[in-house]
Amino acid sequence: MDIHAVNRMSYEEFLDVFGNIIEKCPLITAAVWSNHPFSSLNGIEERVYEFIDHLPPSGKEGILRCHPDLAGRELTSGSLTIESQQEQRQAGLTSLSTEERETLGLLNSQYKTKFGFPFVICAKMSDKYKIMEEMRSRLQNDPSQELLKGIEEVKKICHLRVQQLSNGVGLPTK
Numbered sequence: 091m092d093i094h095a096v097n098r099m100s101y102e103e104f105l106d107v108f109g110n111i112i113e114k115c116p117l118i119t120a121a122v123w124s125n126h127p128f129s130s131l132n133g134i135e136e137r138v139y140e141f142i143d144h145l146p147p148s149g150k151e152g153i154l155r156c157h158p159d160l161a162g163r164e165l166t167s168g169s170l171t172i173e174s175q176q177e178q179r180q181a182g183l184t185s186l187s188t189e190e191r192e193t194l195g196l197l198n199s200q201y202k203t204k205f206g207f208p209f210v211i212c213a214k215m216s217d218k219y220k221i222m223e224e225m226r227s228r229l230q231n232d233p234s235q236e237l238l239k240g241i242e243e244v245k246k247i248c249h250l251r252v253q254q255l256s257n258g259v260g261l262p263t264k
């Protein structure tokens with residue numbers, strides 16, 4: 091998909107295609123539409139990041155709260171979005187031992203208790219071992235540090251989702 095195809099889209103088509111580049115935050119995509127036509131796919135990402143960077147801390151926390159836990163209840167109940175499902179599978183989170191699942195569950199709840207939002211990492215650039223290591227070390231951070239770190243990871247997830255869309259790979263069917 092090239093930027094000319096994107097600039098020929100209606101708002102509804104744009105939302106259909108790009109509505110989940112930030113997990114469960116179609117509002118961001120809807121807001122970014124105000125900047126169309128776009129100079130490049132990269133330009134779409136830059137507008138998304140600008141929108142996020144201008145949010146108050148509560149807005150940033152809200153974006154993190156829209157993310158499903160890694161190997162959490164949405165994964166076990168099969169209610170993950172297609173993108174999240176593919177990302178979590180790629181990190182090996184769909185084939186955890188009982189002990190690994192319990193460890194991740196514990197780390198997730200410790201993290202949420204301390205920070206008030208879920209641990210977010212770009213799963214596609216990680217694996218289950220690195221994720222658990224990251225959770226343990228990021229648990230030591232202070233809340234403002236973790237808020238910025240989580241948003242950094244959200245941007246990496248967004249970049250890979252836009253890249254997947256532009257490769258014309260489209261979204262993996264369920």
Ligand SMILES: NC(=O)NC1=NC(=O)NC1=O
Pocket residue numbers: 157158159160173174175177178208209210211212213214247
């Ligand atoms: N809590 C999370 O980090 N969730 C996720 N990271 C990804 O890359 N995909 C997810 O669903």
